[in-house]
Amino acid sequence: MFEAVGKDVDLSPVRWILIATIRLRPGLSMAEVSFMTGVDKASTGRTIRNLEGSGLIRVVRSAHDKRERRVYTTTKGDKLVHAFYPRIKILHDDIMAAFEPEEAKEFVRLLGKFIEVNDHRSRAALSDNLSVGPL
Numbered sequence: 001m002f003e004a005v006g007k008d009v010d011l012s013p014v015r016w017i018l019i020a021t022i023r024l025r026p027g028l029s030m031a032e033v034s035f036m037t038g039v040d041k042a043s044t045g046r047t048i049r050n051l052e053g054s055g056l057i058r059v060v061r062s063a064h065d066k067r068e069r070r071v072y073t074t075t076k077g078d079k080l081v082h083a084f085y086p087r088i089k090i091l092h093d094d095i096m097a098a099f100e101p102e103e104a105k106e107f108v109r110l111l112g113k114f115i116e117v118n119d120h121r122s123r124a125a126l127s128d129n130l131s132v133g134p135l
Contacts, residue, residue, distance in 0.1 A: 009080065009084060010054075011080075011084065014039055014043060014047055015047055015050070015051060016084070016088070017037045017039065018033060018037060018039065018044065018047050018048065018051065019051055019056055019057065019073060019077055019080065019081060020081055020085075020088075021033055021036050021037050022057055022071050022072065022073050022077075023073045023077065023078060023081045026071075026072045026073065027070045027071075027072060028070065028071060029062070029068050029069065029070055029071075030044055030045060030048060030059075030069055030071060033048070033071060048071060051077070055074055055076050055077075056073065056074060056076055056077035056080060057071050057072060057073050057074060057077050058071070058072050058073075058074055059071055060072065
């Protein structure tokens, strides 16, 4: 489903979630982006390098810790997120159209429970990322 709406702009689900998160929370470290998105650190690093190479984000060394890199969207990245968001909204609405409003709430609740119960099986388990601290 997602690939159909993102094909013409070379956006995979992982590229989208990373750039959208960076756009909403500029200046996050790469570890924080990984934690917030649930994408493992290796994939986050590769995808961020790819997005940077595409001119969609920029990576800046932290002023406080030169080992840490902070990420920001570029003007090109901001425009992409702004233009692509309506497609995501349509995709979301299409998926959720199968449910009545109360069913949709229950579905989201159950998905959250599923994620929590199976967190330990994830390559980017929330429990592995607790050292990042509160965001």
